[in-house]
Amino acid sequence: MTPFEEELKQALKREDPGADFTARVLAKCTQADERAEHSFWRVSWLMPAWRVGAVAAGLIVLAGGTAYEHHQHEVKGMAAKRQLLLAMRIAGTKLQEVQERVKESEQVEQ
Amino acid sequence: MGVLLAASTSIATSTTAGQAALPAFAAVVETHKAMVYSIAWQFLHDRVAADELAQDVFLQLHKNWARMQSPAHLLFWLRKVATHRAIDAARKRKAKAETSLEETDEPTVLERVHDSFLASYLKRMVSSLPEKQRSVIVLRYQEEMELDEIAKVLGMNVRTVKTQISRALELLRGKVSRRLGKESTQ
Numbered sequence: 470m471t472p473f474e475e476e477l478k479q480a481l482k483r484e485d486p487g488a489d490f491t492a493r494v495l496a497k498c499t500q501a502d503e504r505a506e507h508s509f510w511r512v513s514w515l516m517p518a519w520r521v522g523a524v525a526a527g528l529i530v531l532a533g534g535t536a537y538e539h540h541q542h543e544v545k546g547m548a549a550k551r552q553l554l555l556a557m558r559i560a561g562t563k564l565q566e567v568q569e570r571v572k573e574s575e576q577v578e579q
Numbered sequence: 580m581g582v583l584l585a586a587s588t589s590i591a592t593s594t595t596a597g598q599a600a601l602p603a604f605a606a607v608v609e610t611h612k613a614m615v616y617s618i619a620w621q622f623l624h625d626r627v628a629a630d631e632l633a634q635d636v637f638l639q640l641h642k643n644w645a646r647m648q649s650p651a652h653l654l655f656w657l658r659k660v661a662t663h664r665a666i667d668a669a670r671k672r673k674a675k676a677e678t679s680l681e682e683t684d685e686p687t688v689l690e691r692v693h694d695s696f697l698a699s700y701l702k703r704m705v706s707s708l709p710e711k712q713r714s715v716i717v718l719r720y721q722e723e724m725e726l727d728e729i730a731k732v733l734g735m736n737v738r739t740v741k742t743q744i745s746r747a748l749e750l751l752r753g754k755v756s757r758r759l760g761k762e763s764t765q
Binding site: 480486 | 604608609612614617629633637641697699701716720723748751755
């Protein structure tokens with residue numbers, strides 16, 4: 470090391486931040502620990518409520534969806550029933566017409 | 580430092596940075612406070628800001644206490660975090676006031692007559708060095724670290740560290756010789 474580097478080393482000697490530095494650091498650390506602990510409990514208390522809310526909302530949506538689907542089923546079923554009755558009525562009328570024609574042609578033959 | 584290892588083991592098994600380790604942690608703070616504070620001071624040149632930064636470094640150490648593997652690792656970690664945080668803080672302050680080597684004031688009359696004039700002048704010169712050069716000079720001459728250690732802390736290769744040191748020394752010698760005369764730089 471050259472004399473200049475020695476001078477530099479002397480110039481850059483460490484300085485002490487003061488006697489109370491360690492106490493201040495420890496106080497800060499304790500505060501940080503307390504804050505971390507507090508936020509941990511706050512989160513752990515809030516979490517179930519948040520989860521319950523989410524589950525309840527999910528159930529409501531699911532129940533609503535099922536009810537809607539059921540209603541849609543009923544509507545479709547009723548429409549199908551109406552169509553079937555109409556078809557049967559038409560078929561019945563047609564059958565009656567055929568029977569009448571058959572009767573008429575028998576009478577003509579006799 | 581056996582206390583540190585025992586304490587760090589006990590912390591590792593607990594969920595939060597345990598209060599049980601506070602005495603060991605306090606001993607570490609007491610041992611290394613001057614080092615961390617001085618690194619911060621060399622970059623910030625503001626006692627309050629350097630004090631704040633040093634406290635934050637130790638707070639970060641407290642949070643990472645369980646990860647410290649050995650006293651050597653702890654020392655390396657402290658130097659690295661202190662240096663990088665100091666560089667970041669100095670960058671943030673850079674916009675406010677940056678003193679270049681050429682702009683640095685002439686020493687005052689009081690400084691001239693003072694015995695530690697050269698030391699205080701050199702300190703000011705170091706603070707006016709570019710960031711990289713300042714980092715290597717502080718770690719080399721304040722912390723008395725080897726070149727490979729500096730390289731690890733700053734994430735450089737050894738050759739770059741060497742180059743930065745010699746450039747910084749050249750700048751400082753030139754500046755000091757112009758101000759004080761050649762005899763002080765030999």
